[in-house]
Amino acid sequence: MRRVALAVGLVALYALPLAGPSEYWMTIAATACAFAVLSQGLNLVYGYGGLMSLAQVTFWGLGGYTSALLAKDLGWNPWATLPVAGAVAALAGVGVGYASLRLSRHSFAIVSLVAALLVQLVARDWQGLTRGPLGIPGLPALRIGAVVFDSATRFYWPMLTFALVALAVMWRVMRSRIGLMLLAIRQNEPLAGSHGIDALAHRLLAIGLSAVLSGIAGGMFVFLLTIVDPSILDFYYTESMLIMVIIGGPGSFWGVTLAAVAFTVVPELLRLTSELRMVLYGVVLVGAMIGLPAGIGGLIARRREKQWRARLA
Amino acid sequence: MTAGYLLQLLANGLVIGAFYALLAMGLSLIFGVLEIVNFAHGEFYMLGAVGGLLLINRLHFDYWTTIASVTVMGACVGWLFHRVLLRGLAGRSFERSLLLTLGLGMVLQNGALYVFTATPQIVRTEFGVSSVLLGDVRFSVVRLLALAWAAVGFIGLYALLYRTRIGQAMRAVAENREAALIVGIRPERVARLAVVVGIALCGLSGAALAPVYVVTPTMGLIFAFKSFAIVVIGGFGSIGGAAITAIALGVIEALVGGTVSLVLADAVAFMAMIVVLLLRPLGLFGTGVRV
Amino acid sequence: MTLLRVERLGKAYLGVKAVDDVSFTVGPGEIAGLIGPNGSGKSTTIDCLSAFQRADAGRWHLGDVELTGRAPHAIARLGLTRTFQAIRCYETLSLVENLLCATEARRAVGWRDAFFATARLRAHDRSARARAAELLDLVGLARYADAPAGILSYGQRKLLALAGALMTEPKLILLDEPVAGVNPTMIRTIERAIARINAAGIALLIVEHNVEFIMALCSRVIVLDAGRLLAEGPPAIIREDPRVLEAYMGGAPEEAEAGLRA
Numbered sequence: 001m002r003r004v005a006l007a008v009g010l011v012a013l014y015a016l017p018l019a020g021p022s023e024y025w026m027t028i029a030a031t032a033c034a035f036a037v038l039s040q041g042l043n044l045v046y047g048y049g050g051l052m053s054l055a056q057v058t059f060w061g062l063g064g065y066t067s068a069l070l071a072k073d074l075g076w077n078p079w080a081t082l083p084v085a086g087a088v089a090a091l092a093g094v095g096v097g098y099a100s101l102r103l104s105r106h107s108f109a110i111v112s113l114v115a116a117l118l119v120q121l122v123a124r125d126w127q128g129l130t131r132g133p134l135g136i137p138g139l140p141a142l143r144i145g146a147v148v149f150d151s152a153t154r155f156y157w158p159m160l161t162f163a164l165v166a167l168a169v170m171w172r173v174m175r176s177r178i179g180l181m182l183l184a185i186r187q188n189e190p191l192a193g194s195h196g197i198d199a200l201a202h203r204l205l206a207i208g209l210s211a212v213l214s215g216i217a218g219g220m221f222v223f224l225l226t227i228v229d230p231s232i233l234d235f236y237y238t239e240s241m242l243i244m245v246i247i248g249g250p251g252s253f254w255g256v257t258l259a260a261v262a263f264t265v266v267p268e269l270l271r272l273t274s275e276l277r278m279v280l281y282g283v284v285l286v287g288a289m290i291g292l293p294a295g296i297g298g299l300i301a302r303r304r305e306k307q308w309r310a311r312l313a
Numbered sequence: 314m315t316a317g318y319l320l321q322l323l324a325n326g327l328v329i330g331a332f333y334a335l336l337a338m339g340l341s342l343i344f345g346v347l348e349i350v351n352f353a354h355g356e357f358y359m360l361g362a363v364g365g366l367l368l369i370n371r372l373h374f375d376y377w378t379t380i381a382s383v384t385v386m387g388a389c390v391g392w393l394f395h396r397v398l399l400r401g402l403a404g405r406s407f408e409r410s411l412l413l414t415l416g417l418g419m420v421l422q423n424g425a426l427y428v429f430t431a432t433p434q435i436v437r438t439e440f441g442v443s444s445v446l447l448g449d450v451r452f453s454v455v456r457l458l459a460l461a462w463a464a465v466g467f468i469g470l471y472a473l474l475y476r477t478r479i480g481q482a483m484r485a486v487a488e489n490r491e492a493a494l495i496v497g498i499r500p501e502r503v504a505r506l507a508v509v510v511g512i513a514l515c516g517l518s519g520a521a522l523a524p525v526y527v528v529t530p531t532m533g534l535i536f537a538f539k540s541f542a543i544v545v546i547g548g549f550g551s552i553g554g555a556a557i558t559a560i561a562l563g564v565i566e567a568l569v570g571g572t573v574s575l576v577l578a579d580a581v582a583f584m585a586m587i588v589v590l591l592l593r594p595l596g597l598f599g600t601g602v603r604v
Numbered sequence: 605m606t607l608l609r610v611e612r613l614g615k616a617y618l619g620v621k622a623v624d625d626v627s628f629t630v631g632p633g634e635i636a637g638l639i640g641p642n643g644s645g646k647s648t649t650i651d652c653l654s655a656f657q658r659a660d661a662g663r664w665h666l667g668d669v670e671l672t673g674r675a676p677h678a679i680a681r682l683g684l685t686r687t688f689q690a691i692r693c694y695e696t697l698s699l700v701e702n703l704l705c706a707t708e709a710r711r712a713v714g715w716r717d718a719f720f721a722t723a724r725l726r727a728h729d730r731s732a733r734a735r736a737a738e739l740l741d742l743v744g745l746a747r748y749a750d751a752p753a754g755i756l757s758y759g760q761r762k763l764l765a766l767a768g769a770l771m772t773e774p775k776l777i778l779l780d781e782p783v784a785g786v787n788p789t790m791i792r793t794i795e796r797a798i799a800r801i802n803a804a805g806i807a808l809l810i811v812e813h814n815v816e817f818i819m820a821l822c823s824r825v826i827v828l829d830a831g832r833l834l835a836e837g838p839p840a841i842i843r844e845d846p847r848v849l850e851a852y853m854g855g856a857p858e859e860a861e862a863g864l865r866a
Contacts, residue, residue: 052408099587103594105407106350106549110541111590117538118583125576177704177718177725184694184705190656191692193676194685196709196772205715235534239419246412278423285416289409290401301696301752308751 013160017153025268026152030224032264033156033163034060037217038237039244039260040170040253041210047250047297048179049206050186052105054238055096055112056214058119059089061233063215065123068136068228078142082219089215090208097207101200120233135229142223155224162220166213171253173209182206183251236278240264243281246288249297317449322571323564324450328525330563331463332518336536337543337555338470339511345487345550346500346507349402349410353418355537356425357512361387361519362528363425366436369524376438380462380520387516388509395508400501418537425530433527440524455524462521466514467556473510474552483507487550535579542586548596558597607632607667607807608653608684608776614661615645615652622648624831626662630776630809630824635802637818637839638811640828641852646811647689649828650778654686655679666775680709683775689784691761693768695754699745702753702768703736704729709772739767743797759790766797776807783814795821819843827851 017026042056063085070081100111123130130136141150142158149155173179184192185199192199222228240263248259267277288295294302336358343351361383368379398417402410440454474480482503485493494500526532543562547554562582570578589597608630615623623645630636638646652659655676663672666684674682694702707728717725740746743763748756756764762782769777782798783791791814798821802808812818818825819839827834827842829851835842842848 052411099591103590104549106344107545107590107594109411110350110545111587114538114542114583114586117535118580121576121580121583125579172719176721177713177729178715180697180701180705181708183697187694187696188692190676190688191694191768192705193656194654194680194688194772195706195768196677196680196711197705198675198677198708239415242412242415273427275423275427279420279427282416282419282421282423285419286398286413289413289416290398293406293409305696305752305754309755312748312751312755 010164013164014157017156023152026156027224028265028268030152030156030159030221032261033159034217034221035240035244035264036257036260037163037166038214039241039248039256040167041214042241042245043248043250043253043256044170044174044182044210045203045206047245047252047256048174048182048186049203050182050189051101051203051207052109053112053207054109054242055093055116056210056241057233057235057237058116059093059211059214060218060221060237061119061123062089062092063218064222064228064232065130065136066215067219068139068222069129071139071223072136078140078223082216085219086212086215089211089218093207093211094204097204098200101203116233116235116238120230123230123233130230133230135227135231137227139223139226139228141226142220149224152224159220159224162216166217167257170209170213174253178202178205186251236274239278239281243285246285246295249295249300252295252297252300255295255297315449318571319568320448320450322567324452325456326564326567327560328456328460328463328563329522329567330560331460331467332522333536333539333543333563334556334559335463335466335470335514335518336540337547337559338552339514340540341544341547341550341552341555342483342487342507343511344544345552346483347399347402347410347504348407349399349414350541351511352411352414352537353421354414354511354515354540355533355535356418356421357387357390357515357533358519358536359425359530359533360390360421361516362523362532363429363519363530364516365520365523366434366528369436369438370434376440376458376524380517383520384513384517387519388513390516391509391512392505394512395505399504399508418533422530422533429530431529431531433529435527436524438524453525459521459525462517466517470510470514479503479506484552487552539582542582544596545586546589546597548598551596551598554596554598605632606630607634608664608809610653610662610664612662613649613652613659613664615648615657615659621831623652623659623828626828626831626833628826628833628836630807632775633802633805633807634824635798635808635810635822637822637825638809638828639813639815639818639825640834643830644828644851645831646828647780648831650686650780650809650811653679654684654778656686677708680772680774681711683773684778685709685769685772685774685776686778687765687769687780687782689780691758691765693753693756693761693764696752698750699740699753699756699764700733700736700749702764703739703771704732706768706771707732709774736767736771739770742770742800743767744793759786759793762786762790762794763797766794766801770801770806774806776809777801779808779810779812781812782810783812783817791817 016029038056038060042053045051045053066085066088067078067081070076070084071078096115100108103111124133141148142155143149149158181197181202184197185202189199218232244259244263245256248255272280336354340351340354343349364383364386365379368374368382369376398413402413438455442453444451444453445457474484482493482498483506486498486500486503539562543558544555547558566578566581569581606629610629611627613623613626614621626649638649640646648657651657653664655674663670665671666682669682671679671682671684694705713725713728737746737749740749743766745760745763753764783794786794795817798808810818810822822839824837825839825842826836827848834851835845835848
């Protein structure tokens with residue numbers, strides 16, 4: 001039954017452009033794919049690994065810049081830049097993670113926040129490398145043979161495919177023993193240590209994996225935008241990811257996926273300006289922290305507990 | 314590169330450093346007493362600046378009344394902030410307070426962006442652009458007055474923390490929470506005052522610096538990040554450490570900015586933070602008890 | 605032939621010596637008790653041995669392997685497991701999953717196996733689940749096997765923690781106050797569980813305030829006072845030792861004696 005639903009869903013997703021939505025809406029659809037990957041990466045690091053990392057946007061941005069520079073300056077084939085984009089992001093993530101995972105939670109959150117800002121400052125000010133605030137325009141589009149993915153409608157298919165693969169990989173990790181260990185680390189780190197679980201290694205794996213996938217997503221996306229500039233590292237992405245994970249429920253794969261789509265599409269439907277969207281996100285975040293701190297996923301977990309208690313009484 | 318020029322940089326650095334200090338001390342105080350990192354701290358500073366802008370430009374208040382009013386309003390906002398949002402968070406998970414204050418910051422910053430747009434605005438005080446010459450150094454009047462206000466802030470904070478009962482209680486809680494509770498200090502009263510003072514200092518800083526620089530809704534973000542860096546470098550819970558680090562940072566930034574590059578100046582705080590964390594994770598003056 | 609050898613362990617906080625030059629041993633298959641009045645450094649000792657706090661001085665070995673300076677998870681993997689005074693469990697994971705986490709100490713499967721669900725992983729999973737079922741049976745929690753650990757009572761969580769420690773296939777378990785805050789019936793249950801664990805050949809070092817519990821179970825008792833080693837020996841000797849009585853009661857020998865005998 002589940003498999004049928006999944007198959008139908010996949011077909012529907014791929015058939016979406018055929019229903020004739022405008023370029024504008026196809027851009028939204030592609031953006032939703034990107035956010036699904038980014039927020040699931042945060043879910044892996046935070047919802048599973050317990051690390052409040054505010055630097056996930058850095059992986060996406062580093063990936064974007066890496067791809068842009070390789071394609072524009074060195075004339076690489078855009079597809080070939082993607083693995084490098086992922087690798088660069090992963091290296092950054094694991095490197096900074098290794099240095100900062102010994103810190104307290106407060107320090108780690110602050111370091112991740114500041115690191116993200118620092119990278120954006122570098123992107124803006126190191127003109128020699130990144131061309132500064134105006135960015136790197138004139139990027140080529142992705143192509144396979146004669147098919148050029150230069151419109152949002154066409155770009156949607158490779159983006160969707162990548163997003164599905166990325167989500168599948170993360171889903172597999174979450175369901176596997178690795179995911180179990182990460183949850184253990186999140187829920188009770190000292191106990192996990194006494195069980196022989198290497199928290200540092202597992203967390204670095206989560207960071208590295210989310211970084212690779214976010215980096216590739218960023219690398220692909222700049223070939224749709226045909227330009228990369230420091231705004232790709234804006235705090236806006238972090239804020240959006242946070243909302244998606246918190247409301248979807250940290251640790252809940254489907255909750256976060258649905259929240260990612262919802263929070264990308266709904267504000268567009270409501271025609272909110274970006275500032276009002278952020279105000280809305282902020283209000284939702286504050287409200288959630290007061291009333292629903294564990295997100296929708298938390299509600300489900302509590303209900304499960306109640307059911308078991310009733311069953312065993 | 315004359316001595317006069319360097320002195321000028323030093324003087325400017327001292328002024329900004331003094332306000333970094335007021336902000337960082339407020340942040341440190343709130344963290345020390347409530348164990349909450351206030352991610353909306355920069356936005357309260359921005360609100361202080363916006364308040365100053367509105368009172369002077371739109372309502373034509375004079376400079377002195379404006380600064381005083383904004384500080385008092387900051388205290389009231391702080392009281393509300395604690396009462397409505399922070400009180401229920403005491404002792405809860407760390408992520409909850411992080412996300413709540415972050416969300417609040419988002420609302421404030423983007424709300425201000427929506428209302429005022431990103432265009433930088435200039436506060437037109439009655440002093441205009443007049444300046445005074447002290448030896449070789451030229452101070453704009455508003456900058457000199459800002460320094461004076463910073464001094465007022467420092468003195469007020471010092472008096473509170475070292476000369477009043479409740480101030481001592483705040484220091485006690487910040488340094489050793491369990492011991493303070495055993496001795497019978499009521500945490501909520503102390504917490505409320507810490508937040509009131511911290512936010513009032515944000516308001517004061519915002520209003521005093523608004524005429525010196527320009528006012529934009531995003532001005533809080535970078536100030537906040539630097540405050541975090543300062544608190545991390547100085548050591549969580551060490552209020553004196555935050556002050557020293559802040560002033561040092563202000564001076565170093567000014568010197569680097571004026572002699573090497575402005576761009577590098579902004580990065581100094583963050584690079585220093587990373588270095589300190591690698592070498593001394595508890596901070597330069599960290600008490601080592603609470604991490 | 606000793607299993608755990610602790611030499612000159614030391615730990616200080618802000619100038620105060622919580623553990624001061626403490627040395628002792630635990631033999632293979634032995635149940636040893638670690639007692640002492642409040643603040644004597646018992647929990648700090650456990651924390652240092654399991655690397656949950658960094659010792660300032662001293663060395664300790666498990667068999668031939670030196671454990672000094674290693675990370676907590678490394679020590680667990682080498683065969684020294686501990687439980688916690690504040691009961692810990694993975695709240696939303698089922699009891700079986702709680703125990704599966706503890707198999708990491710045996711390092712039988714790597715990430716590649718885990719991700720691709722190889723035959724190796726599946727075999728490991730099967731045997732691990734079987735063993736988990738056995739252990740849950742041992743501690744009487746079998747009917748809650750698939751329930752989230754959050755529903756367990758205080759005493760049941762203590763039993764789960766014990767099962768988790770066993771799951772790591774240790775050579776020696778450090779028990780940190782296993783019966784603190786537990787009702788008398790549960791104390792019996794835990795006592796029996798510990799006896800069965802020991803019968804299987806696992807050594808135990810038990811920290812406890814409940815002196816009669818220690819005297820009943822342990823073949824050897826180590827006494828700390830103000831961070832220093834005070835006395836060491838079989839329960840019968842320790843019970844009569846005037847230094848121990850004085851440490852506990854500050855010099856009222858009759859009452860102390862009565863407390864230690866009860």
